[in-house]
Amino acid sequence: MKSCLKSCHYAFAPIVAIFSLFCIGCGDGTSGQASGTKSGGTTAPDAEPVSATVPVSFNNEIRPILSNNCIFCHGPDPDHRGADLRLDFYEDATADLGGYAAIVPGDRGKSEVWRRITDTGDPMPPVKSHKTLTPEEIELIGRWIDEGAIYETHWAYVIPERPEIPEVENTAWPANPIDRFILANLEKRDIEPSPRADRRTLLRRATFDLTGLPPTAEQARAFLADDSPDAYERLVDSLLETTAYGEHLAVWWLDLVRYADTIGLHSDNPRSAWPYRDWVIRSLNENMPFDEFTTMQLAGDLMQPEPTTDMLVASAYNRLALATEEGGAQPMEYEAITNTDRVANFTDVWLATSVSCAECHDHKFDPVTARDFYTMAAFFADIDHAIIGQDRGYAALKHPILFVPENEEQAARIAPVEEAYTAFLEAHPDAWMVEEYLATRPPRPALPGGEMPEYGEEFQKILEQRTELAKSVPHVVITRQRPEPRTVRVLARGDWQDTTGEIVEPAILEFLDGPVSTDDHRLTRLDLAKWTMSAENPLTARAMVNRLWGRYLGTPISADAIELGSQGVPPTHPELLDWLAVEFRESGWDLRHIIRLIVTSETYRQLADTREDLAIIDPDNQKLFARQSALRLPAEAVRDQALAAAGLLDDRIGGPSVFPYQPDGHWEPLNFPRREYPTSTGPDLYRRSLYTWAQRMFPHPLMVSFDAPSRENCTGQRMISVTPLQALASLNAPDFVEAARVLAAATARTSETDADRLDHLFFHVLSREPRDSERATLLALLQNQRQRHQAAPGSAEKLIATGEAPVPTDLDPVELAAWTAVCRAILNLHETVTRN
Numbered sequence: 001m002k003s004c005l006k007s008c009h010y011a012f013a014p015i016v017a018i019f020s021l022f023c024i025g026c027g028d029g030t031s032g033q034a035s036g037t038k039s040g041g042t043t044a045p046d047a048e049p050v051s052a053t054v055p056v057s058f059n060n061e062i063r064p065i066l067s068n069n070c071i072f073c074h075g076p077d078p079d080h081r082g083a084d085l086r087l088d089f090y091e092d093a094t095a096d097l098g099g100y101a102a103i104v105p106g107d108r109g110k111s112e113v114w115r116r117i118t119d120t121g122d123p124m125p126p127v128k129s130h131k132t133l134t135p136e137e138i139e140l141i142g143r144w145i146d147e148g149a150i151y152e153t154h155w156a157y158v159i160p161e162r163p164e165i166p167e168v169e170n171t172a173w174p175a176n177p178i179d180r181f182i183l184a185n186l187e188k189r190d191i192e193p194s195p196r197a198d199r200r201t202l203l204r205r206a207t208f209d210l211t212g213l214p215p216t217a218e219q220a221r222a223f224l225a226d227d228s229p230d231a232y233e234r235l236v237d238s239l240l241e242t243t244a245y246g247e248h249l250a251v252w253w254l255d256l257v258r259y260a261d262t263i264g265l266h267s268d269n270p271r272s273a274w275p276y277r278d279w280v281i282r283s284l285n286e287n288m289p290f291d292e293f294t295t296m297q298l299a300g301d302l303m304q305p306e307p308t309t310d311m312l313v314a315s316a317y318n319r320l321a322l323a324t325e326e327g328g329a330q331p332m333e334y335e336a337i338t339n340t341d342r343v344a345n346f347t348d349v350w351l352a353t354s355v356s357c358a359e360c361h362d363h364k365f366d367p368v369t370a371r372d373f374y375t376m377a378a379f380f381a382d383i384d385h386a387i388i389g390q391d392r393g394y395a396a397l398k399h400p401i402l403f404v405p406e407n408e409e410q411a412a413r414i415a416p417v418e419e420a421y422t423a424f425l426e427a428h429p430d431a432w433m434v435e436e437y438l439a440t441r442p443p444r445p446a447l448p449g450g451e452m453p454e455y456g457e458e459f460q461k462i463l464e465q466r467t468e469l470a471k472s473v474p475h476v477v478i479t480r481q482r483p484e485p486r487t488v489r490v491l492a493r494g495d496w497q498d499t500t501g502e503i504v505e506p507a508i509l510e511f512l513d514g515p516v517s518t519d520d521h522r523l524t525r526l527d528l529a530k531w532t533m534s535a536e537n538p539l540t541a542r543a544m545v546n547r548l549w550g551r552y553l554g555t556p557i558s559a560d561a562i563e564l565g566s567q568g569v570p571p572t573h574p575e576l577l578d579w580l581a582v583e584f585r586e587s588g589w590d591l592r593h594i595i596r597l598i599v600t601s602e603t604y605r606q607l608a609d610t611r612e613d614l615a616i617i618d619p620d621n622q623k624l625f626a627r628q629s630a631l632r633l634p635a636e637a638v639r640d641q642a643l644a645a646a647g648l649l650d651d652r653i654g655g656p657s658v659f660p661y662q663p664d665g666h667w668e669p670l671n672f673p674r675r676e677y678p679t680s681t682g683p684d685l686y687r688r689s690l691y692t693w694a695q696r697m698f699p700h701p702l703m704v705s706f707d708a709p710s711r712e713n714c715t716g717q718r719m720i721s722v723t724p725l726q727a728l729a730s731l732n733a734p735d736f737v738e739a740a741r742v743l744a745a746a747t748a749r750t751s752e753t754d755a756d757r758l759d760h761l762f763f764h765v766l767s768r769e770p771r772d773s774e775r776a777t778l779l780a781l782l783q784n785q786r787q788r789h790q791a792a793p794g795s796a797e798k799l800i801a802t803g804e805a806p807v808p809t810d811l812d813p814v815e816l817a818a819w820t821a822v823c824r825a826i827l828n829l830h831e832t833v834t835r836n
Helices: 002-010 058-069 110-115 133-145 177-188 197-213 217-226 232-242 244-256 274-285 289-300 308-317 333-353 371-378 408-427 432-438 456-469 523-534 540-551 574-586 591-599 635-644 682-686 701-705 724-732 733-750 754-766 772-791 797-799 813-827
Strands: 400-405 474-479
Touching: 002 682, 058 133, 058 635, 110 133, 133 772, 177 432, 177 574, 177 591, 197 217, 197 232, 197 591, 217 754, 232 244, 244 274, 244 635, 274 474, 289 308, 289 523, 308 474, 308 540, 333 371, 333 540, 333 591, 400 408, 408 456, 408 754, 408 797, 432 456, 432 701, 456 591, 523 797, 540 574, 540 591, 574 591, 635 701, 701 797, 733 754, 733 797, 733 813, 772 797, 797 813
Parallel strands: none
Antiparallel strands: 400 474
16 A cells, blocks of 8 residues: 555645646656556665766666656556656657657757756646655756666566676675675775674674574684684574574564464454464475475465375465454455455565555556456455354354364374365265355355255264364364355455456466466466466565565665565665575575575674764665664564573474463453453463464564564564663563573572672673673662662562562572662663664
8 A cells, every 4th residue: 555655645636637747757668668567666765976977777866756756647547647648658758749749868958848847937746746856856857868768667577687796896805796796886985894793793693683592601602712714604504504593584474474363353363373383484494495485375275286284284374364253244345355465465475566556546656457456366266265254163164274283182083073074075065055154144145056955964063073173173274275266356446345347367467477367277376376486577586585685784675675666665786686586596496595695795794883984875774785784683582582591481393372471451452252361371481472472453562562563464674663662661571570580590599709690691691791881880780789679678579579480499589689680681781682
């Protein structure tokens, strides 16, 4: 919806007939040939002034200006096209309009566009659009016209080719090709890269980035003592082989696919999907090729000759869309909502191109038509699921599930029920209609033949047995193909009640030239997956490497992680982005290889210190990457590093989601049915935050405080904020107080003197010794807390009672409480909760 929102501020203004004629839309095609690809762009990152001797770049300089200021009136959407003139194609822009043309290549003076944008009395863009071209932008447009008005295809829609690795003067600096692209750009501007960070900083940065956990004291001592030239590379390799690597990277993927433990709408009731989360972790740890990883999720149930259990579990991706159980919900309406959810998520995740606006109308900025939107939705029309309701009662069978037994006893219970179910379906291939009937709430559509078939009671009994089994045996929602796909129509203005629209079959967005259906082959989700990972698709490889760059450098190369289209941000280093995209594809879609390339580059290893010479031209480190970014840890890692430091972190992998401490009453608004938060006990309290129950409508407040998303929509890159609420949470939440208390108890046993204990504690948490000023401050805090608790009997006992972990009986409560305060302070240092 981003593109719609950007245009809505003047969408309802009357179209100014002839005067809007030259509110320029940008276009595609090269040297006079229309390309059929989309146009426009948001404001490009601020760049160094370009010399007048350097040709103006349409994609980098002209396209962003036109897209932001004029394309709404003259773009792809015919309903909002002023004076019926489309300017995003060369032929239209240069056409004879009766003795004059909007653009006359090579002559700004004869171009009506130039006259209108320089008219101070009646300027274009019109005043009511609240948009104004700067003198610099006007001159750029003039120069572009004089140079021939060369149109270019939008950069993201050109299939990437591997560019030449640039030559650099400082050949000693680059560690791999990434660095040559970065350094070549810096050398053009006479800017030096930042020095390499010290070894301790690199240790913590790489360990947090690759595992989401802090280095242990033992790891720190070993690495800091290793003076071999490849010590850092070996550290990275060892981290990439840990199971924590897959767990941490899984959070990134689960954000993208909006994984959660609940359905999201109305009652927001549970949905059993955690085995899918575990499959993601396992696949990332095994470094499954990304094309296989993609295909199994989109079409695991269609893979031949017979889908494996893993393929079916992976197909749960198709079941992560938001759903409702509201009694008054209209099935046709929610069928449309589900289509929108699935199309939006697929295009956001794999294409990084927003198409949601096309649900109601042709896209205003991109060559995506409303018909395109619904042909994409048709790919998912074969997924068998009840539109209203979900996996309880008979709907558990309409929402197909796969049992995933944890032991032999469960497997033995599953076998006879599943055998009876499978045998019955084979004997009665039309039973799916009865199943659908039973899963539909009254008023139900009539059964074929008008009444329940003779086998209806037998089938109902089998369904009841299977539903009962699902209450006690782990299971996961999976994709099952319907015998006949649902009908998908183009909905005029997105109106689900309008059933007069054209019926469409599956097809790739037309401008991307994908495969098409034939008389004997309707395209399937498997075809969609194959095209998505093919060399003919220009978007997927770019989208993924762009996000990975942002994950490890702070900002993606193209700054909007889920929008590479015309309303995205032009890449700061387009050649580097294309090089990485081709490298990803030609490596066999090896995610680990791309991540290793990034984190072993000198670009990644730079200091994150701010620099005076970059303060104006790149203050946020979003353009040049002449330094690293100082990033706060993601929400999960903020909590996990405290648990790890205390030795509380439970390192089991996978399993049902858990319920760590949460404020009382947080779930009170949940109804149908009313629920109380079932706080976990024992080791489950200390699982990695990745495993925390994801309640879409009421996500865990600690995670929300640190910017974790609700998983209602695709999140390509998390917002990072710094607020007082975060400090309050990490100082006072039971998780952190308990971790500090357990860490304090361990610290108290390490040495005889306060100073030695403090040095041990500091190195344990931060992998370094405290400075003299830090030591003095913390020892003063320790003494202050001793005096405070001695003066207030019972206060120490109250503090150390926080949490379920046993309180040691061999330590003085006052002493333990005082050290707990010191540990709370250290766990809340800025240095502790950032990766630098």
